[in-house]
Amino acid sequence: MQAINGLYEAAMGDVPRKLFEKIHSKAPHLRLRDVAAYRDYLSRYGPKVDVPERTKDNVKAGQCRLEGNQFYHKQMQSFALEKYIESVCWATEDSKDLGMAYANCSAVLFSAREYEFTLLAIALAKKHHYPDELMPKLLKRESECKLMIAGGHSGCRPNKVSPFKLNVSANPKIPFLADGITMKVLPGYGRSMVAERGFEAGDVILEEELTACSVNRAKKYLLCQCCAYTMDASPVPCVRCASVVYCSKECRQVDMKVVHRFECGIGEKLDHISYGAARIGVRMFFRGLTLFNDDVDKMMEFCKAHKRSGSDPFSLDYTRTSGIADEGNITLEEFKVFHQTSIPEINLKKDFTRVQAALYYLILMDHAPVASLFVTDAQKDFMLHCIHDYIRTALFLANLETQKLYTIAAICNHACIPNTFAITSDGRMVFVVLRRIQPNEQILTSYNIMHVEGDMGHDNPYARQLAMQFKCICPVCKPAGSRVANSNAPLPIPSGDVDELRRKLFGGDGPEGQLVTLRRFMQQYGHLHPDHPLFDTYIRKYRAGLMQVYLYYVDNAHRARAAIDAEVEEATNRQK
Numbered sequence: 001m002q003a004i005n006g007l008y009e010a011a012m013g014d015v016p017r018k019l020f021e022k023i024h025s026k027a028p029h030l031r032l033r034d035v036a037a038y039r040d041y042l043s044r045y046g047p048k049v050d051v052p053e054r055t056k057d058n059v060k061a062g063q064c065r066l067e068g069n070q071f072y073h074k075q076m077q078s079f080a081l082e083k084y085i086e087s088v089c090w091a092t093e094d095s096k097d098l099g100m101a102y103a104n105c106s107a108v109l110f111s112a113r114e115y116e117f118t119l120l121a122i123a124l125a126k127k128h129h130y131p132d133e134l135m136p137k138l139l140k141r142e143s144e145c146k147l148m149i150a151g152g153h154s155g156c157r158p159n160k161v162s163p164f165k166l167n168v169s170a171n172p173k174i175p176f177l178a179d180g181i182t183m184k185v186l187p188g189y190g191r192s193m194v195a196e197r198g199f200e201a202g203d204v205i206l207e208e209e210l211t212a213c214s215v216n217r218a219k220k221y222l223l224c225q226c227c228a229y230t231m232d233a234s235p236v237p238c239v240r241c242a243s244v245v246y247c248s249k250e251c252r253q254v255d256m257k258v259v260h261r262f263e264c265g266i267g268e269k270l271d272h273i274s275y276g277a278a279r280i281g282v283r284m285f286f287r288g289l290t291l292f293n294d295d296v297d298k299m300m301e302f303c304k305a306h307k308r309s310g311s312d313p314f315s316l317d318y319t320r321t322s323g324i325a326d327e328g329n330i331t332l333e334e335f336k337v338f339h340q341t342s343i344p345e346i347n348l349k350k351d352f353t354r355v356q357a358a359l360y361y362l363i364l365m366d367h368a369p370v371a372s373l374f375v376t377d378a379q380k381d382f383m384l385h386c387i388h389d390y391i392r393t394a395l396f397l398a399n400l401e402t403q404k405l406y407t408i409a410a411i412c413n414h415a416c417i418p419n420t421f422a423i424t425s426d427g428r429m430v431f432v433v434l435r436r437i438q439p440n441e442q443i444l445t446s447y448n449i450m451h452v453e454g455d456m457g458h459d460n461p462y463a464r465q466l467a468m469q470f471k472c473i474c475p476v477c478k479p480a481g482s483r484v485a486n487s488n489a490p491l492p493i494p495s496g497d498v499d500e501l502r503r504k505l506f507g508g509d510g511p512e513g514q515l516v517t518l519r520r521f522m523q524q525y526g527h528l529h530p531d532h533p534l535f536d537t538y539i540r541k542y543r544a545g546l547m548q549v550y551l552y553y554v555d556n557a558h559r560a561r562a563a564i565d566a567e568v569e570e571a572t573n574r575q576k
């Protein structure tokens with residue numbers, strides 16, 4: 001068989017799906033056999049993943065800058081920034097190329113009026129050998145930035161408090177979740193998030209930081225490898241490879257400690273195996289290994305003692321842990337919850353996960369930092385099976401579109417017309433109630449979270465992708481159409497109220513005013529949804545408004561300020 005190289009593009013990242021069709025035509029006896037049979041077959045007959053790795057290269061850094069400049073001159077700023085970030089990744093630590101790439105980032109950020117980030121990029125350019133002869137231009141930009149900030153054009157929003165903070169009483173053990181929400185196992189759905197008390201439209205019931213993510217190849221220079229934060233900031237590259245980038249030094253440190261030390265040097269090959277959330281499985285495996293201080297036998301013992309018998313994330317006590325930022329890793333308890341997740345039979349019958357796991361295994365075992373830890377056959381088999389299990393768990397629990405895994409939010413099931421809106425931006429998930437939820441009602445979000453303007457709809461390609469995962473039994477899709485969809489029926493809402501709503505929505509009220517109006521409307525009439533299709537318009541408007549206002553309050557500039565302060569402190573210490 002040919003080596004795997006370039007198939008990725010042809011198959012939109014679906015190497016294993018295409019490959020397993022090929023494998024099965026050549027070796028039909030493999031179908032649904034243990035993953036070890038796939039490993040043995042692939043290691044014997046190939047194909048071998050043959051993709052060049054990206055090691056630091058200043059020539060490539062220069063090429064990316066030139067490509068970025070072309071976009072910049074065509075006013076295609078986001079493409080320019082992506083190229084400049086890539087340039088940062090290729091450049092060696094001691095080169096002028098690094099300083100120049102940061103300076104170019106600063107030009108884009110300045111034109112986007114991100115003054116704090118511009119200052120940060122300038123500080124990094126100066127620190128990283130930006131050429132003296134070009135310095136006057138950079139200093140001019142720096143002083144213009146300071147003037148803009150002094151003139152009140154800061155991206156920081158010190159006086160505004162985001163309305164997307166938990167606004168109901170919190171669970172005593174899970175402070176980022178509303179009190180009065182529990183996990184129940186419901187027929188057809190499995191684990192489900194259920195309200196024990198009523199919630200109103202506008203209640204913010206969850207505000208969770210992600211547990212793990214995987215950044216797909218197409219976005220590798222756009223998202224932080226560790227926390228999935230959008231790279232509008234000043235990029236922090238891996239010091240060794242040119243394959244990953246981080247939003248901060250802290251993220252680089254954390255990722256290096258828990259995962260990247262195993263993946264650095266084989267990142268391109270690993271990226272080639274899966275386009276989607278499967279890689280989260282590999283990353284969770286290494287996070288587990290890190291929890292056991294790389295002691296494979298200890299991890300094996302633990303995993304053997306804790307069978308995949310089902311788990312309850314609501315049993316976790318987050319008040320006893322300080323979270324990923326401080327610890328640099330998930331806790332053992334959180335890892336156990338992931339490890340013990342039970343998966344429906346249908347998800348176990350997918351061959352492509354076996355091919356994925358076998359390919360990951362073969363690449364990893366060809367890499368000294370991993371191979372040196374897995375020596376005996378038992379240890380090697382453990383790694384293979386564990387990675388396979390975790391790939392399946394990740395595909396079951398993570399959002400396939402955003403490739404992010406949240407421990408608590410993952411329990412929430414999907415509805416095509418949900419009662420709660422899941423907003424995800426960067427590495428944070430927020431649940432806002434869209435219409436009244438009664439005690440004992442299930443909390444449901446649409447997994448199609450990126451398509452704010454539309455509910456799932458069965459013609460939506462993402463809906464088809466989901467349909468491969470499970471057969472939807474939400475109130476809209478349940479057989480025999482439990483939804484009373486009668487577009488001719490008059491809405492039982494006084495016409496004066498509808499006119500008033502329309503006037504406010506379309507009469508120039510700002511997004512925040514619109515939100516207040518919509519929330520009141522939903523509180524009063526939300527129970528009519530989804531019974532009347534006309535109502536969808538308002539729900540959609542409400543969701544779009546929530547997203548718009550949410551993004552307005554995302555205040556990333558304070559992160560840039562903190563990073564600038566840290567740079568200044570570091571420079572002062574260096575001078576001492």
Ligand SMILES: C[S@@+](CC[C@H](N)C(=O)[O-])C[C@H]1O[C@@H](n2cnc3c(N)ncnc32)[C@H](O)[C@@H]1O
Pocket residue numbers: 188189190191192344396397398410411412413414415469470471472473474
């Ligand atoms: C992210 S998990 C949600 C938690 C899951 N119920 C559990 O037991 O852990 C996604 C899985 O839940 C189930 N699920 C979610 N929404 C569903 C729906 N509307 N209809 C049927 N199954 C659903 C499917 O098995 C799906 O693959």
